[in-house]
Amino acid sequence: MSYPSAPDPLAKRLGYAGLIPFVLLAGLLWIVQADLRPWLTIALTSYAALIATFLGGIHWGIAAQQSFGQRSFHLIWGITPSLIAWLALIMPAYAGLPLIAALLVACYLVDRNTYPAAGWSAWLPMRLKLTIVATLSCLIGAGAI
Numbered sequence: 001m002s003y004p005s006a007p008d009p010l011a012k013r014l015g016y017a018g019l020i021p022f023v024l025l026a027g028l029l030w031i032v033q034a035d036l037r038p039w040l041t042i043a044l045t046s047y048a049a050l051i052a053t054f055l056g057g058i059h060w061g062i063a064a065q066q067s068f069g070q071r072s073f074h075l076i077w078g079i080t081p082s083l084i085a086w087l088a089l090i091m092p093a094y095a096g097l098p099l100i101a102a103l104l105v106a107c108y109l110v111d112r113n114t115y116p117a118a119g120w121s122a123w124l125p126m127r128l129k130l131t132i133v134a135t136l137s138c139l140i141g142a143g144a145i
Contacts, residue, residue, distance in 0.1 A: 006122035015130055021047045022137035029144035037145065041093045044141045048100040049085035051134060055107040056081030062118045070114065077114075081107055097142035101135045 007015065025044035029037060056078045063074035084103050088096035108131040115121055 005119050007126055012126060015126055018051065019130060019133045019137075022134050026137040026141040026144070029141050041097075041141070041145055044138070045089060045093050045096050045100065048097065048104070048134065048138050049089050052081040052085040052100055052103050052107060055104070055111070058111075059114070062114065062120075065118065070117070074114070077110055094142055094145045097138045097145075101138035101142075104131050104135045104138070107131070 022044070025040050025047070029040050029044065032040060059074040059078035063071045063078065066074070081103055085100060088099040088103070090096075091099065108127055111127055112124055115124055115127075
């Protein structure tokens, strides 16, 4: 099984399109009527948790390519974002969204340290941009609650 060492144009477009719910929901939380905020809060928190879970799942793909070395680390880390995101979902959103923001940063930091060994260094500039926007969106959304 082989994965692209650098994001192709479609992957880039889809990655950046994935920011639309983050930015839209975080912005809407500041301008909608109070009775709509709970729904938007659930939408933002759930979407952010799903993305964090996806970021963990990528490490199972890395582990599938390895037969030694850090395979165990990738398998363990692969489930960690899902567990933390689940915890954030059952917390009040004013605490859960900042937790997911911190988790997104942690995912990037782990990826920055592990992607080079997997041959995925070229993905890191895009990952950084996506992480910054998603993290700020979670924090901006939390500020509106």
